[in-house]
Amino acid sequence: MILVTGATGTVGREVVGRLAAGVGVRVRVMARDPARVAWAGAGVEAVAGDYGDPRSLAGAVRGVETAFLVTARVGGGCDAAFVAAARAAGVRRVVKLSAAAVTDGGAGDLITRWQRGSEELLRASGMEWTLLRPRAFMSNSLSWAASVRGEGVVRGLYGQAAHACVDPADVARVAVRVLTEDGHAGRAYTLTGPQALSAVGQTRELGRLLGVALRFEELSPEQARAAWAGRYPPAVAQALLDSAQRLKAGAKAGVQDTVSRLTGRPARTFGQWAAAHIASFGPVTAPSGATPDTGPRPPDTGPRPPDTGADPAP
Template sequence: MLLVTGATGPVGREVAALLAAAGPVRILARNPGRVTVRGPGVEVVAGEYADRGSLDRALKGVSGVFLVTNSPAEPDDERVAGAARAAGVGRLVKLSMMAVEEPGADDFITRRQRGNEQAIRESGVPWTFVRARTFMSNTLSWAPGIRSAGVVRALYGDSPVACVDPRDVAAVAVAALTGTGHEGRAYPVSGPEAITARDRTARLSEVLGRPLRYEELPLEQAREALFAKYPAPVAQAFVESAERQRAGAKAAVVPTVRELTGSPARTFRTWAADHADAFAADPPASG
């Protein structure tokens, strides 16, 4: 039995679906009602990382874990790793980020992820890290502006990023969970090309068959929006991450998807075509 966490997120959902297609899988979810992966071999367990009792129940009889943690303040990786060690789990595959291995990345979120990886290394549980680049699915945040006005407003529209389809990240994670020879390995995962926000806007325009306009978002306006939405250290981390991207730090393409799965990484155009409905124009107001 394999355990999947984060199954309501873009990567965990795909990991759970891939595993469920091949055999039984258990899902740990804070809100089981939000889990969309269902089937005769899927067991959904209610629980959260801070509740050791629910962790122990979820880990009982489990041979491997796919771990997604998002809180920058809670020691969730340490909690899960400790419970996994006690349960005799033989493999823990953690979703991490490529910035962890980049010396110039020292923002709050990256430092936390480095610390989380170190906690897992020290836990004694055999581990694999899947270090993903920016998800293509982050582009869904543009959907309201595209639907209503055909406009994309984003920061640093000419900065390249080798963004990756969450489905490809999931495929790498499943290969690490179910294959051999992955213990103690850290896999960087990118898409097949470095692409800018202007490029993505153009690809979406082609896929949707209608004109879209890109408008550069001023830095101060972007900062205000981020600080209004997130705690200050997290918002500042996003700003610093954007600056690193503008400097070219996120443009590197790596062959991990093909090497571990045998298939090429999906292009942004493929992702856009598969998610075109999310960007469909709003119907005109009646009246």
């Protein structure tokens, strides 16, 4: 039995779909509201589970051999609660979705410290463990969709900074491989896309696909903090700003071939991801001064605003 947490998130949903399509794989999904994962189909067992409810956690992990662990409540104790329940239930192996920033010695922000602590809990648990450490997801660019459609504009921090972001579907493909075969115990895999591309470069790629010359507007750190203030606690907003500074310094530009090595297929480029999701960005209401994109644009050498790489909470 494989248990998937975070099934309503970007990666978790993909993992469930791929596991459910497999032959001879028993899949259980944990969600606070099982009705939210009804899309998984009759072949997937959906159970109620909450990291803050030890009894529900005990029921969710009962009879499970392997678990996919996704948490997103920074500093909320979710990893500790799950690891304790899984160990007590005799779960053999846990595959955790972490973040690539944990390998950066210069990263000391709140989010990265939380991810490092969560990894250490799992290492000390006595269970087999595997860590998946993606860079930010290409799908984070969907946050630009409203301004692209309405204004023909993308706004972000450090638009020329290179970022090797990854397609979450590729992260899911790696997760399924690790969950369903042996040989990955005690391994940590950093997952990136096949290229380092800037937010300016992503903007140009979206514009090419939409047939509109989109504009990138650089945000100041103060503007970014103000935008995040409505969504995150101050400490998390500061962590995102710290992450953006590392992006600007080039800490997120490294490309690795882990996806292709583990899955046998090359990681998707941002252009491939964008082409598959372009309907989310259009049609564009042409702003004043926008012109049709009638020809190729020069390549951009450098990628995008900061992100933790973490999935939404289940």
